[in-house]
Amino acid sequence: MIPSCESGCGSSRRRWRARLRKLPRDRTNQLSLRGPKGRSNLRRPRRLLRRVAARNDKKEQGMPVTAIVGGHWGDEGKGKVVDALAAGANLVIRYNGGNNAGHTVVSERGTLRLHQVPSGICYAEVDCVIGPGVVVNPAALFEELDMLEAAGISTARLRISDRAHLVFPFHVEVDETVEVARGPKAHGTTRRGIWPVYAEKAARTGIRAGDLLEPQFLQERLNEASRRATALLGRTVTAGELWYLCEEWSDRLIPYVVDTHPLVQAALRRDDAILLEGQLGVMRDLDWGAYPYVTSSTCLAGGACAGAGIPPQRIGRVIGVVKAYSTAVGAGPMPTELGDGLGARLRELG
Structure with a gap:
């Protein structure tokens, strides 16, 4: 069996094949654990593994992909964290949800309430992507774009994945x-049409x-959608x-897609x-949250x-916001x- 890299990234597999060919073998073509003088050959592979792992760790520490995750039920202040970290970023990707949650960013341009646009939009040199895991409400998105442009913030570096689903x-x-x-068993949805889109x-x-x-x-797709909507709504x-x-929608939306x-x-x-950049928090996660009082995405x-299009091994840092x-x-x-006065006061403060 070919040994794998200690870092778990699998990047050393090809190098190991080359090195294993050079290790001594017996007459049955099996790897020998003993060298020509009877000494074990295991020390050298261990040193090689440590060097490979060290190189991978050093690379990850240089420019990590950072995931921002809410540690509560949402409303933890993730937008402010993303806005602060975006100053040193090249790309910010929104990877889940829709306009059912918002991130508030306070800057010299004023208070910006973003629901779909990534919080890195305030930085002119940062590219922003609405990923395939997001459901996009075009009408609500246009309102955000108008707000940003009125504040003097360019949206030219915004891109929307062609795989993102649309909210009608x-x-x-x-x-x-x-x-x-x-x-009385209502789930407390925001009534923004998010779960029906994820269901579709x-x-x-x-x-x-x-x-x-x-x-x-x-x-063709709209013909099918109209029949389903008619059946559901009566x-x-x-x-x-x-x-x-x-x-x-097309005239304004297509240039971003x-x-x-x-x-x-x-x-x-x-x-x-x-x-x-994600929305809500772990207690609203579809699989691990307080089901059924959860959102419809991970x-x-x-x-x-999946929601951003990033390989798992490239995420070098996860920041939980609480x-x-x-x-x-x-x-x-x-x-x-x-449920007392203190709770009311905390809710008022946010």
């Missing part, structure tokens, strides 16, 4: 209808940003009204400093890999919740 008004309506139907994504029936670039294919949703929305994979891979090859560092006291976004149990 009927998704918001479905979200509201189902949440009301839950009655899992069912392989969603509309992606890149579909706007293929009108014929988009028309009223007629036509493909024509969905097509009109897409036409209205690209295949972000080559962009991200190029940044990795250059060893650029990359920040992965909030952990592992989810950043507050001195816990606050929760949404409904569901919170074991340490204070």
Whole structure:
């Protein structure tokens, strides 16, 4: 069996094959544990492994990919952390969620409330990517872009993955209808249409940003979407009204839509400093949170890999953001919740 690198990155596999060919073998072509003078050959491979691991560790410490993760129920201040770290970054990638959560950034340009645009947008030299793991509400995104441009912040370095799914008004309506139907067992959703889009994504029936670039294919998808929306809402949703929305969005949205994979891979090859920005926190994670009072995407560092397009071994640092006291976004149990005047005061302060 070929030994693997102690760092777990697997990068030394090819070098090991070459070195193993040079190690002494017996007549059955098996590796010999003893050298020509009876001494063990194991010391040399151990030294080689230590050197390889040291090189990998040094490289990771130089320009790590950093994932920012909320350690509570959300509302920990991740946006402020990303904004501070972005000063030394080359690329910031938003990897999950949609406009159902917000990051507040306070700068010399004023207070900016960002819901979909990565928090690194305030730095002119930083590229910002809305990754394939995000669901994009174009109408809400345009409002953010208008706010940023009014504050004198350029959005020219923003890119949206062509794999990101789009939120339509009927998704918001479905979200509201189902949440009301839950009655006292409501999940506390933001009613922004987020979970219906993720549900369609899992069912392989969603509309992606890149579909706007293929009108014929988009028309077929909209026909299917209109039939599903009609069945879910009990009223007629036509493909024509969905097509009109897409036409209205396209002029402004399409210039931002690209295949972000080559962009991200190029940044990795250059060893650029990359920040992965997530929304909410571990207690709202779909798999590890307080189910069913959770969001519809993965909030952990592992989810950043798929949601941003980053290989797991390239994440060299994970920063968990917490507050001195816990606050929760949404409904569901919170074991340490204070229902007295002190709790009200803390909620007022944020």
